[in-house]
C-alpha cells in the first residue's frame with residue numbers, strides 16, 4: 539500500500555479544507571486525517587492513474603454540507619465510476635453529470651437492504667479456464683445482462699478470441715470451442731483482468747497484445763512486469779512497453795515458481811496457466827486472501843470437477 543500513489547486525492551481533499559498529513563512520503567500511505575465535516579465546493583481532478591480518486595470524492599459528496607462539483611481532466615477504469623454512481627443513487631444520493639463534471643447534492647445516504655453481485659473480476663479466472671478447454675464450460679449465476687460490473691466485459695474478450703459466450707438475464711456462460719485466437723485489445727476499462735488474459739495468452743494461436751494499461755503498474759505490484767517476468771520463467775516470449783504487453787504463442791514449461799509479489803491477481807491468473815502447465819507453484823500462495831481466501835481449495839475442486847460447472 540505504501541507504494542501506491544495518492545497525490546491527486548490528497549491535493550483534492552486539502553483543497554476542500556481537509557487537514558490531511560502523510561506520515562512517511564508525501565502522497566503515499568500512511569496518512570492521518572483531522573476533520574470536522576467537509577464544507578464542499580468545486581474542484582478539478584486528474585483521475586488518469588486511478589478512478590478511485592474520483593469515486594472516493596463522489597462517495598464523500600452527499601456527506602458534505604453544500605455538495606461537490608468535480609471536474610475530471612482524465613479518467614481510467616470508467617466502469618468503476620458508473621457502478622459507484624449507480625450504488626450511490628440506490629442509497630438515495632443525487633448526482634448529475636454534464637460532460638466531465640459530476641455534481642453531487644448534499645443529501646446524505648438512506649440505509650436499505652442491498653444485494654451485492656457476484657464478483658466479476660474473480661469470475662474472470664473461471665471464465666478463462668473455461669475458454670482454455672478442452673470441453674469445459676463455466677456458468678456464473680447472478681452475473682448477467684443487468685450486471686453493473688465492467689469486468690464482465692472480460693467475457694467479450696474471450697468471445698473475440700473464439701470462446702462461446704452467452705450473457706443472459708440469469709448469468710453468464712463461457713464454453714471452449716477448441717479455438718483461442720490472438721488479438722489486440724484495449725483493457726483501460728477492465729485492467730484488473732489484464733493478468734488473467736496474459737496468463738492464458740500463450741495458448742492463443744497468435745500474439746496477444748494488451749494496450750492502455752499503464753495504471754496496472756501501480757497496483758499491488760507492477761502487474762505488467764510481474765506478468766512478463768513469470769511468463770518468461772515459463773519460457774514464453776514477451777515484450778512490454780510503458781502501457782502495453784505483447785505475449786507470443788508457446789507452450790509454458792514448468793516446473794516454475796511464480797513470483798507473486800504479494801499480489802492476489804498474479805496468483806489466481808497463473809493458477810489458470812497451471813491447468814495446462816504441470817509444476818507451477820507460488821512463492822506466496824496465501825496472498826489470495828485479499829479477495830478470495832479459499833481460492834486454492836475452490837480452484838483445486840474446479841480442476842477435478844465435471845467439465846460443465848456452475
Ligand SMILES: O=C(O)C1=C[C@@H](OP(=O)(O)O)[C@@H](O)[C@H](O)C1
Nearest residue numbers: 587588589590614615618730753
Ligand atoms: O473502485 C474500485 O474498487 C476499483 C477501481 C479500479 O481501480 P483503478 O481505477 O485504480 O484502476 C480497479 O482496478 C480496482 O481493482 C478496484
Ligand SMILES: C=C(OP(=O)(O)O)C(=O)O
Nearest residue numbers: 590659730757758803829
Ligand atoms: C482491489 C484491487 O485493486 P486495487 O489494488 O486497484 O484496489 C484488486 O485488484 O482487486
